[in-house]
Amino acid sequence: MAEKQSQLNSAYYGPSIPPQDQSYQRRGRSRSCCYRLFKCLFKTTVSVILIIFIAYIIAWFIFYPRSFKLHVTDAKLTKFNFTTNNNILQYKLDLNISLRNPNKKVTIYFDKIKANALYEGQRFDTESLTELGFKVDRKSTHFLNATFAGQQLIELDAHEISNFNEEKSAGVYSIDLRFYLRIWIGIGDFITGKYKPKVKCELEVPLSSKGNSSTARFETTRCHIYYLITRNHRYV
Template identity: 30%
Template structure:
């Protein structure tokens, strides 16, 4: 019994040593790769000092925002002007597949595609979008929220969200960048129907938008 156990242990020992050697080698290579990648990322960060873009809603005009009773059809005419700033001193940005969506009470009611554009280092770019049309609100909660805000001065809580793809220009190199998401929570007063579209829009205070990746 003792001899059999000794023979079995002796036969398994080379396998264990081989496995431990391969595992140790793999872990060493993995540690070197991770360390090298971390150093490269640190050097690139210190070299380019990337900063997140800034977005501000500078003006908005809610010409029409009405809800048909019982059918809950929402008719809208909204124009929004954004100012997008690239604070980076060494990174230029090319935006493509830019799209904007408007939400009310958590429901998307409008979509608009925007043109591609290029933004140089330290540059600010205007970004204008417009939503015009009609759609339906689902559920009584959204309709109740609309009636409440309409009765409280016709000032509505509308979220405008933008998304895009980025290509970053680092010196002469262009590399894929992150996909930014911009969220602009707005409180917009609807135009007075008696004033007409020719009159001045209601006062709007510039609003900082949230930006993340």
């Protein structure tokens, strides 16, 4: 009985626990540091992106670039003959065109400009208005000329031939233009991404003939502009 009492009164420390591996502790601390570093870098990157985005939006609303305006200011049609036996259209069309930059703080840079001339939805000629790029400064207007001349095979159905004969009698023809170009918007030394607007013009062009002073006059026509955007940015 005394032996049992002495055993109960003796200190009991339980089973011995081996000390933790120090290399394991170092790996844990290393992983924790990497995680905190990655988290800090991620928050910093997100913050920088948000700041840049907000600054871009603010700058956009401050400058608020407006689209350029394209007008056909004059059109002279001296030949427009269609022969039904061989479906050949003979034509001679001269155009005066204006490009207007209405912005106070923005410069617009234009690349090569091509124009298609169409009748009844069919292209009968393509002309390049300029081979070199140019810019239109703030609140400025740039003028271009284009000439479509020659002959082209086009196929008109009975309804379209009837429309042609009616326009021939009236002396005024419905001719469409499609302009293809690339532009950049300049704000100071920074130039925005490349824009590819499509420009459509619906013209009512009277046929001019020598000695005919009663011919209707062409009225300046504003064209419609539609935008496609590519995400490129560059500096000058």
